[in-house]
Amino acid sequence: MKMKLFLAALIAALLGTTQVNAAKVRVVATLTDLADLTRNVGGEFVEVRSLATGIEDTHGVPMKPSFVPLLNRADLVVLVGFDCEHAFLPALLEASKNPKLQPGKPGYVDCSKGISPLEVPKSTDHSEGDVHPFGNPHYMLDPVLAKTAVRNICDALVAVAPEHEADFVKNRDVYLAKLDAKFVEWQAALAPFKGTKFVSYHGHWHYFAQRFGLVYYGTIELKPGVDPTARHIEGLVSSMKADHVPIVVREPQFPEKVPALIAKQTGATLIKLPIMPGGVPDTETYIAEMDYIVHSFVSALQK
Amino acid sequence: MCAGVEKLKMKLKKILGVSSALCLCATVAQAQETNAVEQLQQQLRQMQANFEKREAEDRQQIEALRKQVELLAQKPAAVTNPVVAAEATNSVSPGLFKELSDKVDNVVEAQKKSLPGEFNPAIGLVGDFLSSYHSQSADKMGSARPGGFDFWARSVELMASASVDPFAKGWVVANASADAATGESTFGIEEAALQTTSLPGNLTLTAGRFFGEFGRLAYIHDHELPFVNRPLALDNYIGGESRTDGGQLNWLVPVDHYISVTAGVGDQFGGDSPNPNNPGNFRAFYGLNFWGRASTFFNLTDNWQLEAGVSGMWNPKTQDRGGLLLQPNGVTTFTEKERRLAGVDWKISYVPLRENQFNSFTWGTEVLFSDNRFFINPDVTIPSTGYEGSVGSLGLYSYVNYKWSRQWSAGFLFDYLQSAQNHDDETLAYSPFLTYAWTHWNQLRLQYTHTDRSAVSGLKPDDAIYLQWSWIIGAHAHGWTQR
Incomplete structure (x- = not known):
């Protein structure tokens, strides 16, 4: 009798769980910024999982088999696009055996739709390193372009769960308004430093620099995905000194040694900046991450 | 007498029959004419609506182009919302305009080069x-x-x-x-x-x-x-x-x-x-x-x-x-x-x-x-x-x-x-x-x-x-x- 009751309770619990889950749109975002935006738009009607935890490189999220069941059961996969996730997503999607999420299908939510990429290479020859054929994919560090991602996510959610359209649209507008307000704040904070030059390890910061009137001076790595040579470092240090570049940005997933050396040799300030939420402590949301980035720049430049 | 009355009745019946048929035809014809008029009216309304829609779209395009021209000529329109201004700047600043123009040229050139091979597979050599x-x-x-x-x-x-x-x-x-x-x-x-x-x-x-x-x-x-x-x-x-x-x-x-x-x-x-x-x-x-x-x-x-x-x-x-x-x-x-x-x-x-x-x-x-x-x-x-x-x-x-x-x-x-x-x-x-x-x-x-x-x-x-x-x-x- 006890066993029967236990089984009945177990079945009821399983059914209950299934029903609760079935009511929600299951979304897998590749990176934490997209996961945060999706949570903000989807609210209580979505269940969002992120493949990255925030501390990974955007191109180096480990291809864990445990991601496969997540993708297998998802309704949407939300991605940066512009080939940002080329190192892990295509193989994971193939292994997931989920036809809804394959490229070109409605469940494949490419947030770069509607964004004009910077740095589209004229040639995709590997002599230029691990180039992105569609252009620089790091547009999420521009909060204005992140709004396009928000709209794309909203459209995809509406398409898959039209019964919640009003909620999604309302959530989207509320979030966009919040982002607009923060953008005004960030713009004001960085306004006095327009024209300031900076370098970083990888080319994450072109969109950010363009948006806030800073000058992206160059990368520490020789080419995308290729570590710097001694000659490259020497040339970079020399030109940074000549052009008075005051900031060296190190993304936390790259080794500190070379950026620290360059900062020391040029007299620039070294700052560690996340490239997605969770990259450093207390940056668990997109807005918190951008807050951190802007305030880090301001603090460094006010020194 | 009776025969004459019968003939008269027959004529009356024929007249009534013919007149009824004529009335029916007239009604049908009138109904058809009414339908045709309604159709024409509907067509006119549709054309008018299409014309107005196109006109509105053209106006929008003209307005958008005018704004772009203003911005390119560095005569910015009065934009009070900095976020909107940022987005607008993103799309039409002179530098970006040139960059976009170059990109379009590159894409067109790339398409010309890749079209003959677009169905070819990805090829690698190890x-x-x-x-x-x-x-x-x-x-x-x-x-x-x-x-x-x-x-x-x-x-x-x-x-x-x-x-x-x-x-x-x-x-x-x-x-x-x-x-x-x-x-x-x-x-x-x-x-x-x-x-x-x-x-x-x-x-x-x-x-x-x-x-x-x-x-x-x-x-x-x-x-x-x-x-x-x-x-x-x-x-x-x-x-x-x-x-x-x-x-x-x-x-x-x-x-x-x-x-x-x-x-x-x-x-x-x-x-x-x-x-x-x-x-x-x-x-x-x-x-x-x-x-x-x-x-x-x-x-x-x-x-x-x-x-x-x-x-x-x-x-x-x-x-x-x-x-x-x-x-x-x-x-x-x-x-x-x-x-x-x-x-x-x-x-x-x-x-x-x-x-x-x-x-x-x-x-x-x-x-x-x-x-x-x-x-x-x-x-x-x-x-x-x-x-x-x-x-x-x-x-x-x-x-x-x-x-x-x-x-x-x-x-x-x-x-x-x-x-x-x-x-x-x-x-x-x-x-x-x-x-x-x-x-x-x-x-x-x-x-x-x-x-x-x-x-x-x-x-x-x-x-x-x-x-x-x-x-x-x-x-x-x-x-x-x-x-």
């Missing part, structure tokens, strides 16, 4: 070149390559892959390599397979020539191995790469935990096995090879992972596979009757989430048990069908690989093998290796291997040094099997 020194001559180490100094273009592989249609993808790997014994270049199709992409029930079917899923490294190409040479157990028990002509079905078990199950059937198994199994005039179903694998994965922590699997392969009737196998004693011969192979494998890896491109550690092991049955001929003068027996042999390899920068990694491979034909014939090998990867596509590996063989083999211990240079040009996918 080269694998070895230089080596062996302390023993070929006959004393049982190698097809010469002892002493050697250069060997082990393989040049041309890979092409593309979607076949909405339901399948296809790929081909053509291998041109120097024959180990003769040095002559040979060209062969290593893989040519089709794989479904939209089967229901979490299923994927692969058919054609491909590497069957068995164990951990058997279905990895040579240049993708973490060390120079394929482990001895894989060479001896499988026949190198697990190449097969057949079909394979993979099922992702629909649970929250990753479990993958594969089953396949084919007419050969092992790239260096006799190819294909000699069927004679008629091959029975049990003359085919059957294999399967189940694998799973555990996140031990965020950074530590465990992958494990079990595999099996069975060919119930293989006497035609290799013909007579001469034993090391040079007298006794075997003819293989049944091929049976089982394996268990695991890989524990440290893949730090933050800096995995610069730092990682892997420990992989595979243990294989071969239990082939043979017709045993203890005396070459007696026909080889007189006696049956099985030879149970154990083989394993275990390796560690530590990466401490984007370029540098080093590791150690341990090999142990009991020959599939004679478990007293044992081989042990120890191989430290050092890898330098300039980039993803270009790497050098230095490896030292000491090989010890038991006396029954009649072979001598050997010391070898290898320098491997492998490179990739063209398309390069980060595939699921290479993870």
Whole structure:
């Protein structure tokens, strides 16, 4: 009798769980910024999982088999696009055996739709390193372009769960308004430093620099995905000194040694900046991450 | 009188009939006319609406262009919302305008160049070149390559892959390599397979020539191995790469935990096995090879992972596979009757989430048990069908690989093998290796291997040094099997 009751309770619990889950749109975002935006738009009607935890490189999220069941059961996969996730997503999607999420299908939510990429290479020859054929994919560090991602996510959610359209649209507008307000704040904070030059390890910061009137001076790595040579470092240090570049940005997933050396040799300030939420402590949301980035720049430049 | 009245009635009836018919016709005609008018009115309304819509769109376009012209002429319109201003600036600033214009030109040019080839597959070429020194001559180490100094273009592989249609993808790997014994270049199709992409029930079917899923490294190409040479157990028990002509079905078990199950059937198994199994005039179903694998994965922590699997392969009737196998004693011969192979494998890896491109550690092991049955001929003068027996042999390899920068990694491979034909014939090998990867596509590996063989083999211990240079040009996918 006890066993029967236990089984009945177990079945009821399983059914209950299934029903609760079935009511929600299951979304897998590749990176934490997209996961945060999706949570903000989807609210209580979505269940969002992120493949990255925030501390990974955007191109180096480990291809864990445990991601496969997540993708297998998802309704949407939300991605940066512009080939940002080329190192892990295509193989994971193939292994997931989920036809809804394959490229070109409605469940494949490419947030770069509607964004004009910077740095589209004229040639995709590997002599230029691990180039992105569609252009620089790091547009999420521009909060204005992140709004396009928000709209794309909203459209995809509406398409898959039209019964919640009003909620999604309302959530989207509320979030966009919040982002607009923060953008005004960030713009004001960085306004006095327009024209300031900076370098970083990888080319994450072109969109950010363009948006806030800073000058992206160059990368520490020789080419995308290729570590710097001694000659490259020497040339970079020399030109940074000549052009008075005051900031060296190190993304936390790259080794500190070379950026620290360059900062020391040029007299620039070294700052560690996340490239997605969770990259450093207390940056668990997109807005918190951008807050951190802007305030880090301001603090460094006010020194 | 009556007749006249009747005639009058008849006339009246006719008049009434005709007039009724005329009235009806008139009504119908009027109704038709009314319909036509309504239709015309509706058409007019529609045209008017279309005209107004187009006019509104044109006005919008004119307004948008006017604003762009103003902005380009650096006469910004009064925009009070800085976010809107930022977005507007993003789209039409003079610098961006020029950049966009250049991009459009580039795209148009690129389209002109790529249109004729847009349905062509992704193509990549892999080269694998070895230089080596062996302390023993070929006959004393049982190698097809010469002892002493050697250069060997082990393989040049041309890979092409593309979607076949909405339901399948296809790929081909053509291998041109120097024959180990003769040095002559040979060209062969290593893989040519089709794989479904939209089967229901979490299923994927692969058919054609491909590497069957068995164990951990058997279905990895040579240049993708973490060390120079394929482990001895894989060479001896499988026949190198697990190449097969057949079909394979993979099922992702629909649970929250990753479990993958594969089953396949084919007419050969092992790239260096006799190819294909000699069927004679008629091959029975049990003359085919059957294999399967189940694998799973555990996140031990965020950074530590465990992958494990079990595999099996069975060919119930293989006497035609290799013909007579001469034993090391040079007298006794075997003819293989049944091929049976089982394996268990695991890989524990440290893949730090933050800096995995610069730092990682892997420990992989595979243990294989071969239990082939043979017709045993203890005396070459007696026909080889007189006696049956099985030879149970154990083989394993275990390796560690530590990466401490984007370029540098080093590791150690341990090999142990009991020959599939004679478990007293044992081989042990120890191989430290050092890898330098300039980039993803270009790497050098230095490896030292000491090989010890038991006396029954009649072979001598050997010391070898290898320098491997492998490179990739063209398309390069980060595939699921290479993870």
